[in-house]
Amino acid sequence: MESLNPTQRRIHQAAFRLFAERGTSQVNILDLAQEAGVARGTVYSNIDSMESLFEAVASHLAKEMHERVNKSFNSLSDPAQRLANGIRLFIRRAHEDSQWGAFIHKFAMSNASLREMFSSQATTDLLSGLSSGRYTFEKEQLLSVLTLISSSVLGSIFLVLEGHRTWRESGSDTAELVLRALGVSPEEARALATTELPVLPSLD
Amino acid sequence: MESLNPTQRRIHQAAFRLFAERGTSQVNILDLAQEAGVARGTVYSNIDSMESLFEAVASHLAKEMHERVNKSFNSLSDPAQRLANGIRLFIRRAHEDSQWGAFIHKFAMSNASLREMFSSQATTDLLSGLSSGRYTFEKEQLLSVLTLISSSVLGSIFLVLEGHRTWRESGSDTAELVLRALGVSPEEARALATTELPVLPSLD
DNA sequence: GCCTGATTGAACACTTGTGTTCAGTTTCAG
DNA sequence: CTGAAACTGAACACAAGTGTTCAATCAGGC
Secondary structure (H helix, E strand, O other): OOOOOHHHHHHHHHHHHHHHHHOHHHOOHHHHHHHHOOOHHHHHOOOOOHHHHHHHHHHHHHHHHHHHHHHHHOOOOOHHHHHHHHHHHHHHHHHHOHHHHHHHHHHOOOOHHHHHHHHHHHHHHHHHHHHOOOOOOOHHHHHHHHHHHHHHHHHHHHHHHOOOOOHHHHHHHHHHHHHHHHOOOHHHHHHHHOOOOOOOOOOO | OOOOOHHHHHHHHHHHHHHHHHOHHHOOHHHHHHHHOOOHHHHHOOOOOHHHHHHHHHHHHHHHHHHHHHHHHOOOOOHHHHHHHHHHHHHHHHHHOHHHHHHHHHHOOOOHHHHHHHHHHHHHHHHHHHHOOOOOOOHHHHHHHHHHHHHHHHHHHHHHHOOOOOHHHHHHHHHHHHHHHHOOOHHHHHHHHOOOOOOOOOOO
């Protein structure tokens, strides 16, 4: 958190890679030191514990993605288009940065920050789309809808990581299916799910 | 596999419980022996390795559930009703046996037998429903549809395990949303998702 | 060029797990 | 009763990781 020095940054980046590739329980201090190109003692004097390191990495990732997606949404007002783009932005990023994808896929369900990233992203648009009549589901179903969306995105990321489908196919299929589930007409769902997808803005 | 003696059965059942509660990497031989009410040496002389034990437990679970769901489907011919029931049978079982639910939730994505259980269950009905015009999606989207279904079910199981929704709500919501995604009309989707759900047959 | 703080890496004492062996039981079918 | 098979549990020898300490070295700012 609160501004890392260069050594801490290297350790956090190394941790990100190792967590993504192996999962939390398979990363030890020695591996981490080597991956960061640093001595074992340096790791101990720069982190409190593996748990807090993991938490810091996960919440940094969640925050970063949340802000970039939000930035990309500045120009979009239609909740259905925002949802379709959000879904595809996540899936495309998993393709472009497979370590990011692997990290999200492994931990999105179990980590609070990452879960929050998914749900806060979608909840506002879901509610506004609901009250504007764009979607047709009951508001008691909100939690189920959120779950459907986040799990489908994770499943789709897995598909892309495994190379079973391209991010483009998997992304537009998922967006289309989700929109249809929410009550958007098939034709419109298809259209919204296949628009040109803008580049994910960087955080200047 | 191939018929377990009583001791092996106790070990496998204990392993199931521990894997469900803690995940594979947090189960050691001593814990397993104690949970099974057996000496450490007995465990070593009854299993080859943790990995093969896990594999055996997972594939047993997959096979058992697959057969019971199939048995329950004997009387149903409508692919959409079968799908709706399948989804809800999984979610209800996770509620009735939370260790089963936890096991499935933890390992369904990473274990081949469990993934196979999900997809083989759904693929046939998806294809028949597609050719009979009950569903409206492209057959190139089959993999995405399968992924949407299995991940939603897993997400829904998680919701139920965490106590955020009842199995009944979560199950019918998920079935309804999935059917709508596949092109079933909202009214019909709702109806199919809220029928009385038969008891899961036992394997005599 | 010197000072100071950061980094190095080896050494330490621990802890927890593994897989094996084996003499002393139980257990139960014949 | 009586074997044979299975189970017990303690004792080994390892392996791999943890977290700490500390003298030596490095590197950058003043």
